[in-house]
Amino acid sequence: MNGDKKLKAKHYEKKLRKLQVQLCHLQEWVKQKGLRVVIVFEGRDAAGKGGTIKALTERVSPRVFRQVALPAPSDREKSQMYIQRYMAHLPAKGEIVIFDRSWYNRAGVEHVMGFCTPEEHAHFLEAAPQAEKYIVESGTQLIKIWLEVGDEEQKRRFEARIEDPLRQWKLSQVDLPSRERWYAYSRARDTMLAATDTEHAPWYILHSDDKKRARLNCLAHILSLIPWKKVRREKVKLPKRAMKGAYDDQASIQHRKFVASKY
16 A cells, blocks of 8 residues: 555656646746736635645746735725736736736635625626736736635545644634535635636636646646747856865854754
């Protein structure tokens, strides 16, 4: 059994590395061609958005793959046009911006938890496709991914967060109430998809009960949606260290304070 698990993990790491290498090539292509890309990640709580985004971004430059995870709006932001604070983070040329939750908060948590009025919710569902059409027509590619986790798997993940001190920081004030409102979130999801799954900005649903499989499928899907080619790079040769002005540069810092070698 242990051998099978290790083989499966090794297979996953091999596949993940291959996809991440391709993402590095995609990164160079986006920079060279001046592309603008937005990737929106939404889904139920504990659906695996953070881990999927980490797999997407851990091997690429944060100057190209920018991640946006906005906190609750300030009093000033609450007084602004709803989508205004998100628009400020849209990409310039040569950037891919990843939203870990997005303006679709209004279609999900805000609606279910009563943080917005029914009128505000209805207006958002009407206005979002129009705003997204403007984004797309301006030359920005918009990719929207919904992570769908099952009832039992969400329950297991919440219980793991409660028990594990390394995961407890993931629990927010709305996580546990969201567990109680499972079907309310399901109806909110269905309403959102019906209103905002458009030809110019479609939704892609990613089953995420199996985290590793979901990450691989997500990366492969994103790579398939953004046309790219491998950019030819000049070969790099490491220069030799110059000896001009050489001195014992380690002895010169021996009297400084050092971090204790405890491990």
